[in-house]
Amino acid sequence: MLITQLKSKETIVSLVDGKKIFIINCQGCKEVHFPEKEALELQKELAADGKVTGSITTDYICNPENMKLRLEKHMDAIKAADLVLVFSCGVGVQTIAEYLEDKMVCAACDSCRLPGFQGVTPIEYDCGQCGECYLNLTGGICPITACSKSLLNGQCGGSKNGKCEVDSNMECGWERIYRRLEKIGRLDVLKCPTQVRNYATDDEV
Amino acid sequence: MKITELFERGEFVVSAEVGPPKGIHIEGLVEEAKEYLSGVTAVNVTDNQSSVMRLGSMATCKALKDAGLLPIFQLTCRDRNRIALQSDLLSAAMLGIENVLALTGDHIKLGDHPQAKPVFDLDSVSLLHTICKLESGEDLGGNKLVGEPPKFAKGAVVSPCSDSVDAQLAKMERKVAAGAEYFQTQAVYEPEKFIKFMEKAKQFGKPVQLGIVIPKSAGMAKYMNDNVAGIHVPQEMIDELKADKEKTKAGITGVEIAARIIKECKPYCQGVHIMALGWESKVPDLLKQAGI
Ligand code: SF4
Ligand code: SF4
Numbered sequence: 001m002l003i004t005q006l007k008s009k010e011t012i013v014s015l016v017d018g019k020k021i022f023i024i025n026c027q028g029c030k031e032v033h034f035p036e037k038e039a040l041e042l043q044k045e046l047a048a049d050g051k052v053t054g055s056i057t058t059d060y061i062c063n064p065e066n067m068k069l070r071l072e073k074h075m076d077a078i079k080a081a082d083l084v085l086v087f088s089c090g091v092g093v094q095t096i097a098e099y100l101e102d103k104m105v106c107a108a109c110d111s112c113r114l115p116g117f118q119g120v121t122p123i124e125y126d127c128g129q130c131g132e133c134y135l136n137l138t139g140g141i142c143p144i145t146a147c148s149k150s151l152l153n154g155q156c157g158g159s160k161n162g163k164c165e166v167d168s169n170m171e172c173g174w175e176r177i178y179r180r181l182e183k184i185g186r187l188d189v190l191k192c193p194t195q196v197r198n199y200a201t202d203d204e205v
Numbered sequence: 206m207k208i209t210e211l212f213e214r215g216e217f218v219v220s221a222e223v224g225p226p227k228g229i230h231i232e233g234l235v236e237e238a239k240e241y242l243s244g245v246t247a248v249n250v251t252d253n254q255s256s257v258m259r260l261g262s263m264a265t266c267k268a269l270k271d272a273g274l275l276p277i278f279q280l281t282c283r284d285r286n287r288i289a290l291q292s293d294l295l296s297a298a299m300l301g302i303e304n305v306l307a308l309t310g311d312h313i314k315l316g317d318h319p320q321a322k323p324v325f326d327l328d329s330v331s332l333l334h335t336i337c338k339l340e341s342g343e344d345l346g347g348n349k350l351v352g353e354p355p356k357f358a359k360g361a362v363v364s365p366c367s368d369s370v371d372a373q374l375a376k377m378e379r380k381v382a383a384g385a386e387y388f389q390t391q392a393v394y395e396p397e398k399f400i401k402f403m404e405k406a407k408q409f410g411k412p413v414q415l416g417i418v419i420p421k422s423a424g425m426a427k428y429m430n431d432n433v434a435g436i437h438v439p440q441e442m443i444d445e446l447k448a449d450k451e452k453t454k455a456g457i458t459g460v461e462i463a464a465r466i467i468k469e470c471k472p473y474c475q476g477v478h479i480m481a482l483g484w485e486s487k488v489p490d491l492l493k494q495a496g497i
Contacts, residue, residue, distance in 0.1 A: 148312055149323065153330035153383075154376035156309045157364045157391060160434040166312045178372040190375045194334040194383045196287075196327065196345070 002129050003033045004089050004109040009042060012085070012108055015136060016046065022074070022081035023055035024096065026062075026088035039087045039108070053080040062091040062125070068099060078103070090127030090135060090142055097140020097180075098125070104184050105140040107133040130197070137192050139180035146173030152195035206275055207303050207358035208247050209386050212412040218476035219497060220247040220277065220389070220414065221488055223269075225260035234265070235272045241485040242274065244492050249306060249389075249478065252279040256316025263293060266302045277360065278302045281310030286326040287335065287345050294339055298355030306360040306389065307332040307380075330376070333359055333383040361385035363413075364435035365402035366395050373435075374405055381409045389478040391435040392418035394426075394442060396469040403473040412475035417467060419459040419484050419491065423447045456487050464494035471495075 006012075023043055027034050046052055054077030061067040071078065078084060083104045086093045089111045097105035113129035126145035134143050134152060144150045148166040155174035158165025164172045181187050211218045221242050223234055238248055248269055252262040266276035278297050285293065294305065309329040313321045327335060335345045342354040361380040367373045377388065388406075393399045393416055406413060418436075420426050423446040426438035442462055446453050453459065467477055477497070481488055 148314075149309065149325045149328070151309065151325070151328045153328050153379050155369060155372045156328075157362060157367070157373070158311065158434045159367065159369055159372075160432075161368055165434055166314045172369075175369050175372060178369065178375065182371075187375065190379065191382070194330050194379070196331045196334070199326075 002031070002089060003112045004035065004087075005112060006035050006038050006042065006087075006109055007107070007133070012042065012046075015106055016051070016083060016085060018051075019082040020051050020053050020080060021046065022053050022078045022084045024061065024071075024084060024086045024088070024092075025055070025057040026086070026092045027057055027059055029059055029062075032089050034087070035109070042108075043087075053077040061086075061088060062095050064095055064099065067095055071096075071099070090129070090133055091125045093133070093135050094125035094127070094140055094142055097135070101180075102184055104186050105135075107135040107140075109133065132198055134195065137189050137195065138177045139184060139186065139189070141173065141177045141180055143173060143177065146171075146176060148173075150197075152197060154190065207356075208275070208277065208360070209358040209412075211246060212387055212475055216246075216476075217471070217497060218247070218412070218414060219245045219479070219492065220249050220476070221245045221479040221481060221485070222249040222251060223265070223485070224251045224254050224482075225262065225265040227257070227259045229260065231260065231265060231268050235268055237485050238269060238274055239272055241488050244489055245479070247275040247277050247304060249277040250279055252281045252308070252310070253284060253316075254311075256283060256311045256313050256318070258316070258318060263297050263300070263302065266297070267300045270301060275304070276302060277304040277306050279306045279308060280332065281308045282325050282327045282329065282332055283310030283313060284321075284324055286324055290327060290332060291335060291339060291344055294336060294357070295350075295355060298357070303357055304360065305336060305357045306362070307336065307385070308362060329361060330379045330383045333361060333380055333385050337384040359384050359386045361388055362390065363388050363406070364391040365406070366391065366393055366398045366437060367435040370398075370402060374402075377406060378409060381411055385411065387412040387414070387475075389414045390416035392416045392429075392433075392480060393466060393470065394420075394436065394438045396466055399470050400473050414476035414478040415467065415470045415474045416478050416480065417463050417491075418480045418482060419456070419463045419487055420446055421456070421459055421482075421484065422453055456484060459484075460487050460491045460494060463491055467491075467495035467497070471497075 087108045093107040110133045111129045112131045128144040159172035164170045250262045250265045269276040313323045363377045429436045
């Protein structure tokens with residue numbers, strides 16, 4: 001079980017600033033609490049600016065087959081957008097980011113841990129429910145689970161031939177992040193401020 | 206003294222690395238450092254290098270300082286959370302250690318306690334950021350320090366011959382933004398790659414020390430090629446090490462190769478950092494041959 005929480009309005013507004021966006025909502029999964037009402041309100045405001053090329057609301061986008069079927073019908077609207085904004089848990093965002101390989105795919109929510117099970121396919125795309133989703137700084141690849149040291153600020157010196165120093169069978173997560181950002185022409189996001197992880201759980205802060 | 210003062214004066218800064226022993230007897234290390242590293246400006250002390258548990262970097266720095274050498278305190282994020290890191294920084298400053306090299310650290314799986322808990326609460330970039338915070342008189346939690354804050358020369362590392370050199374440059378940029386004042390590099394065996402890297406790294410305006418590991422044998426070179434990130438020893442060099450086994454064993458070939466690399470790269474960098482890995486006794490000869 002986990003909880004998704006909307007990122008702050010300022011964060012989302014500065015993220016989509018002036019860009020055309022396509023919105024994806026993932027709801028209806030019993031394992032995840034979704035802030036439906038708040039998300040809808042925010043999306044109305046975003047739509048008022050006339051920059052939304054389209055939106056869908058679905059469930060289980062963490063299931064790649066399901067997700068592809070749903071997205072296919074909206075490909076034109078997705079292509080017309082500069083950025084795909086996903087309201088879901090971290091697994092959902094990562095599933096879409098992998099599929100829409102040329103697009104900047106951003107998370108509108110943070111995933112916080114509650115004991116239990118998440119989504120239906122947390123095998124390939126893993127979300128550590130870190131409480132402050134970093135996918136917007138990493139091109140939709142989770143630095144918490146894809147990097148052996150869960151580094152937030154870039155690659156360590158241990159990557160060799162694109163593999164991680166800990167396990168030569170594992171791709172270096174930060175190599176993947178760099179290549180992805182390069183591909184979508186968004187290496188600029190690496191110039192973001194220094195990130196420091198917050199380990200305090202929500203009710204402690 | 207801060208090593209950054211020397212860079213500011215335009216000096217070509219030579220530093221060398223020493224690794225503390227797995228035990229409490231440090232006399233040998235200090236004697237060797239005094240004997241062989243007198244021509245070197247600063248001595249870098251590794252922090253449980255390769256995740257192998259040893260005597261601490263800070264204590265060793267203090268012993269070297271007492272012996273009249275200029276120590277650089279290597280600090281990794283592998284074994285300490287942000288509280289321990291900041292506390293150690295204050296302790297180092299209290300002991301008069303003014304040079305810090307901020308590292309993420311090797312993963313625990315690479316060392317002699319693979320069962321340990323990897324910490325990585327911070328990483329090299331956020332550690333640099335944290336040092337700057339302390340220098341401003343506040344800790345990372347935003348609490349005021351009592352009295353005069355510490356002040357360090359803040360170093361960082363970069364891997365110029367890495368196969369992901371562009372990702373490394375991006376990381377270097379983040380380190381500069383977070384407060385890094387100078388850089389030491391991973392060992393270089395391919396001067397062309399290093400020079401190309403420096404062309405790009407120049408934009409950050411920070412001094413860079415060329416990393417040197419004296420190659421001890423063809424076997425060592427091959428081992429590094431297979432296992433050490435960011436290092437590639439070209440085949441000609443391996444052949445050179447193979448050619449005269451006695452000469453290589455005596456360290457003559459390795460020193461010749463290292464001196465050549467330094468000479469070739471010297472016009473493009475602001476210093477050299479020698480990781481002698483037990484061959485400290487070869488350092489004076491290397492410096493002489495390299496013309497420094
Ligand atoms: S950064 Fe990773 S672990 Fe954190 S919420 Fe996003 S997907 Fe989950
Ligand atoms: S090699 Fe890559 S994946 Fe492994 S710890 Fe370093 S940055 Fe992370």
